[in-house]
Amino acid sequence: MTWVATLGGLLFGFDTGVINGALPFMADDLRLTALTEGLVASSLVLGAAFGALAGGRLADAFGRRRMILVLAVIFLLGALGSALAPDVTVMVIVRFVLGLAVGGASVMVPIFLAEVAPAARRGQIVTRNELMIVAGQLLAFSSSAFLGNVFGDSHGIWRWMLVLATLPAIGLWIGMHVVPESPRWLAAHGVAGSALRVLQTLRPPEEARREYEEIRQAAAEDRLRDRASLRDLREPWLRRVLVVGLGLAVIQQITGVNAIMYYGTQILVDAGFGTRSALTANIANGIVSVAATFVGIWLLGRVGRRPMLLVGQLGTTSALFGIGLVALLVEEGALRGFLVLALTVTFLAFQQGSISPVTWLMLSEIFPMRVRGLGMGAAVFVLWMVNFTVSLTFPTLVDTVGLSSTFFAFGVLGIAAIAFARRYIPETRGRTLEELEGGFRVAAGHSPR
Template sequence: MPTGTAQAGRAALPPLTDGPHRRRLGLVALIATFGGLLFGYDTGVINGALRPMAAELGLTPLTEGVVTSSLVFAAAFGAMVGGRLSDGWGRRKTIILLASLFFVGTAAVVAAPGLALLVCGRVLLGLAVGGASTVVPVFLAELAPYEIRGSIAGRNELMIVVGQLAAFIVNAIIGNTLGHLDGVWRIMFAISALPAIALFFGMLRMPESPRWLVQRGRTAEARRVLATIRSEERADAELAELATNTDSEQHQRVLGWRAVLTNKNLVRILLIGIGVGIAQQLTGINSIMYFGQTVLIESGFDESAALIANVAPGVIAVIGALIALSMMDRVDRRKTFIIGFTLTTLSHLLIGLASTLLPVGSPARPWVILLLVVVFVGSMQTFLNVAVWVYLSEIFPLHMRGFGMGVSVFMLWVTNGFLSLYFLSLVDAVGITGTFFLFAAVGALALFFVWRFVPETRGRTLEALEEDVTTGAIYTR
């Protein structure tokens, strides 16, 4: 339940109203989430581009893993750097820089004559993806009213899965119509230059986060921003709350790791953020999104059919994200996490059982495994992916938000990177059966972690959450 502080803060704020300011907030969220669209496309495009790329450039299984995981490991560092940069430089300027990195990285990959430049381009894309994964959710959470913060911040995850679905569809169309051409994979990558350009020019006209502006002492500018995305009465009330909260914490403007480690409550919330991020990745969701074609071929589909069938998880991911957004402001975060990890763990068990009971060569085997993969992806997107990114964007106090988000997402991406690097080797070693039984065991541990340690955040303003985290009140249930 919300604390007394949270309830008082909520009562002091006038209710939300409709009007031009709501449409303006929607436009700002739309433009910012082009960062999520690029995140999704650049991580998903490798799913169909890897095989023709490997054939043209003579890649080995090891160098295929390097090409795939180079983006993911770079994203870990991009998350750390992006979070810190956005604290000092601003959320808006950082997103504009990330748009430039997306474009330059895409150009390098498309023009790459060999492995070296290809990996360099993937590293640039990874830095942009990691930065976007940290900065965009924080930007959205800080712009959104607390009543609809979940659905506004969650739009970024929706755009991520839309980007992945777009990559799967583009791969399927180009792969089956132009697959005979040399360099077909370059066309698949080149498509992502378009949303990068849209993000760059769109963000030039978008406002800065009002919470970041107040923290930097630019109160008048923050008032002007709030007046464009709130009613006049609500803008004044929120500005007063922001100013009061900032004045009470002038002595701890932006905290680095040394300052965080001296406060046990901040250490605890940082460890919870790290744990939630790692748990999300240990479901293996991105292994499916990166190597789904390989999993389906292993299940019994031929290469062309697998490329087309791979669209199905992308479709269910978008549907699940839409359902998640509708629930985000009505269902508690903890309940959502518990349902999600329960369903994904059961999905892993069923995939392992299906691959055991249905022999290789059985006509039912590929279709049953595809159905269960779709169920798994749908469970992830409906109950975990959107909720995790929203949760990470809201649990950290303002003075450590960029740092806390950066560290948590860094660990998320490192976990993702190791899974990307070794997933194909794991499938080769123990097959689909052993791989998904292993994911099921890890999922059970994640479920216990959420039940035992993760506090609730829904229904509180960011300022009320900040006080509860700093004092430790958020941990009392």
């Protein structure tokens, strides 16, 4: 179930990463200007924000499994449409639609995984989606580099780069047909017998029965209440959960991880590498991201979420100030280029090895069942909008204030992220989703269920 569902994460990573390699070859065919290049690159991110916002509500209404099947179709049609786009207008529209699927997957897949995973293994299972995201980005970098270097003189090679995304989309569509629905969603919609049968295929008998009773009781109480809406935020404990969720989304993006992922080559060029050398060196960012995610998954089974998040924030913030100092104090040339590369790799090691897996895991854990889709959809919408803002403004910031000042600004934001994490982020490791809800209620002065 995990590996099938996380094909959605692989598509998330591939579709966000492939445009880096395709844009240089696309520029002549579609007569791109600097403005239209930005539109082509960022239209997917903007679409992802709205896909995340709607995705949670749709998953609550129609089911996790059914909506992931719909996403597979959108991924397939979006990949075909972008590969066949005749002009910029069609490309931007299709990329926006493809972004709806990316955003939807960023919400639905972690929710689905969190709801089917046993509490003791939830961290390792949910963060496999993060592994698939970075693997998709590395696959995009590598396949584009191969096609560009070997067939770069062929007309329209960028179309082949983009169409490769159809393969995992077909795999996701086929695979989800043999995967059962989330037992928690089934119980929440009154299909208790089916929920128990799914749990019995995933747990030992006693554990399945115990977890089923917890889920059934929580679902029965939720059905006595009105449909989840913003009015629920009148309850102080739910407002606190939302603050934690939105804060996690912001601090995951605010330090500029996607400035490095989207503009890593340009950062290395500005630091002193030649263009060809920067293109090659930038592959290191993808390799380190995958390796660090493996380490992060291993750590989540042994270390608490909160200390991992704080250590990750300390590491990334230190790397950001290091990049700023190198760009300010070291003369442009090979030495500065290698120092900046070493620091960007260090940044990504902490980001992908701790911050990103913890963020996606905790967002899938903290919201109670009744508002899980709504809450996670809102949090991931904010995450994508911060991503969009950072990726849109980064080139302008570098042109206006320079590389060093830009990274010093990210470092200051990193300090603010550390302060927020210390103050608001709770520990969630080793607790069932229902126990987490009870903990938030008690913290806000309410009695648990």
